[in-house]
Amino acid sequence: MPTPSKFTAEARTAILEALAIGASRRTAAHLAKIGEATLRRWMADGAKASEGSRYRQFHDEVLAAEAAPLVRALGIIYRELPDKPDLAWKFIERREH
Numbered sequence: 001m002p003t004p005s006k007f008t009a010e011a012r013t014a015i016l017e018a019l020a021i022g023a024s025r026r027t028a029a030h031l032a033k034i035g036e037a038t039l040r041r042w043m044a045d046g047a048k049a050s051e052g053s054r055y056r057q058f059h060d061e062v063l064a065a066e067a068a069p070l071v072r073a074l075g076i077i078y079r080e081l082p083d084k085p086d087l088a089w090k091f092i093e094r095r096e097h
Helices: 009-020 025-031 036-048 054-083 085-096
Strands: none
Touching: 009 025, 009 054, 025 036, 036 054, 054 085
């Protein structure tokens, strides 16, 4: 009898929720009770999959979830730039290097 797939709705939700708050893929995989290699394989499968497939949808959702905390952090930094010139310089240095 084949082993049941670990690509369950519960595992995918755990991964996406963890990434959306800034967790690493390693931590997200751990929380979903899968190995990092499994998550890497799912992402590779998703990158190659056709639009609309479940692996492609997951791949795209992972990228969006990973971007969300970065966008929030950049918003905070942006709002603070007028009052903190040293922060503005750090922001420019990171963007330009």
